[in-house]
Amino acid sequence: MGQQEKIPAEEALNLVLGKVKPKDADLKIEIKDALGRVCAEKIFAPIDNPPFDRSPLDGYAMQSADTAGASAENPAQLRVAGTVYAGDVFAGKLGKGEAVRIMTGAMFPPDCDCMVMQENASIADGGKIVSVSAPVAAYENYIRAGEDIRKGQLLIEAGERLDFARLTILAAMGMDAVPVKALPVTGLLCTGDELAAAGKPLPTGKIYNSNETLIGSRLRELGFSPKTLPASGDDAGAVAAKIDSVIDELDALITTGAVSVGEKDIFHEVFNILGAEKLFWRLNSKPGGAILTGIYRGRPLMCLSGNPFAALTGFELIVKPVLGKIASRADLAINKRRVKLRENLPAKPVRRFIRARVENGEAAFPAEHLSGQIFSIAGCNSLLDIPAGAALEAGDETEALLF
């Protein structure tokens, strides 16, 4: 493949995916810090849950045999030999015709095989006698140890993301830490002599740097904590030196700006200075077609357009799934869905990605969607994939890539 040819996004993505591998450093972190992280190993249950046979209700634990033949006329009367609360252990030994007052969640005394909820029991002699007016079956109202989780069973697969439910499972096992995949360290460098810093008056001819917020916030939404390098001007030597100085601290570097064909599109020169391996330059789609990627000292360099929506498109098509592979995050792979268009889209000669809001299988898109336009990105949740030459009408189907 010639490096200067425009190629389909799918082919471009595969070129980069073929060159990166999952970050293999694993570490053990506390459960309370592990939300959203990727589990690094299969985890098997160290204990049963519940850990012991326990009562589901407040009432009286007993031996079912002692209730045989009980009726309203001839109730079984049992002596209450004690009380067991949740968290306690009943120390005594139960004889025939004896019961124990038991609370929800309390461990069954070993001699009992059932319980009667207090609403179905009659008490006499100041709580010392409990009467039951019907036979109770063995293991009625009886939760057995391991009914929820059996010691040794697989709890979490390696690669699963730790959400509230999976962390709760680990907590119920008494685990205070969990092995997780290391979070990739992502770097973000915005370039352009036209970029001005926020919070100060805008010099004539300059624009504020919105790409740092665009890509930085998107990374944070996906669970990364990007290292944001100070924005840089269009000096290839300075940018190359900057990249050279930080690359060893990073697992991937994302840049914006200076990847087209103009005089100040310095990244071709930056790659030459660094001696970085070029993987592809330019997709056969718009916007975001101007994207240059390569490998430098084993790390992917992903250089996006300076136009905000073009940068976002390149991010979704290439950067997100590449970071997904490095982070072992299956949920960051390209996520396509067939959707119905709500409006017509006239044909254009080039494959396009159009910002859209997909809801209930239908895609609405803003009238204004040029690549430099930011405002209409708000509310969108996907890119519509519009094939070259396709004139689509309301009701036609196409594919959407969900953010």
Added chain:
Amino acid sequence: MGQQEKIPAEEALNLVLGKVKPKDADLKIEIKDALGRVCAEKIFAPIDNPPFDRSPLDGYAMQSADTAGASAENPAQLRVAGTVYAGDVFAGKLGKGEAVRIMTGAMFPPDCDCMVMQENASIADGGKIVSVSAPVAAYENYIRAGEDIRKGQLLIEAGERLDFARLTILAAMGMDAVPVKALPVTGLLCTGDELAAAGKPLPTGKIYNSNETLIGSRLRELGFSPKTLPASGDDAGAVAAKIDSVIDELDALITTGAVSVGEKDIFHEVFNILGAEKLFWRLNSKPGGAILTGIYRGRPLMCLSGNPFAALTGFELIVKPVLGKIASRADLAINKRRVKLRENLPAKPVRRFIRARVENGEAAFPAEHLSGQIFSIAGCNSLLDIPAGAALEAGDETEALLF
């Protein structure tokens, strides 16, 4: 309404919602820290975007009048008077028959009203002459100031959540800070003599505290940073004293455990000791029916069951929407959807909420879903609302509350 009656979840929620109000403290925070926060005020555009008329491409800016009548045989030839890069200002004044080399994103010189992309221009005399072989219309390849965002226009509504797109809009305006609603401070207190700490061997009769991870992780997933109080035993006086000592630092307190009818269900007594206003006790649904809520020193106390899935159900039905109101988070309101069941559900006399996974409008649910069971919560994303007495079959519709 009698406080001891079992009431529908909707009625219970309204009782609490009627007693809490949005946290009104607003603060200004840096854009880079504002992801996921709620915008506190309407924000209007302080400047145009783009801030000036600019070029969409690399090429040559000129006056359209100078290209009138141009053709391949008789091209318009213009003298290149200089170059303007993105971020620069063209200092000179353009005469008739003059053009300027212009780069993508650069400000148009005031005398120009169009540009020709470099692929459509011929250069002669070492770049000093540019030839155009067709007339160019006024404002062709011309991006006007304010085309994306017009100074003064409404950018963000008060109450909108700041996602990557909205933060990017603010960054393009040069704003370095944004007024946001204060994040409610949530407290979490798990109670029960049966609770053991993680990371140590489990004493007989005890269980590990999974509710702290369950509710804590769920709060973190929703964007809160809960203050987790040390788990407490079942002593009403001690729990009341603990609540009394922390309530002023909190906007809401969530507890788990001890809200049923047993001897150690201490929260009725805790409310009495505190003199807290009781709002309701018990829903007419299962699980999670045992939930006690009230107001203490203006803050909601929301006391959930100690059974993990019952606690989760109470959290989703009551706590989440209540915190949503306090946090001005519309996205935390109850979110219902009609779904089709994939399996039969036999009738029970009580309204039930069953854990389920909803995908493409269909709800699958685990075979094991007792309220003490944790393992089968993994993978679920909603609660199915099953009316009392309803025998539902595969294909029947019911409502799902999405997590």
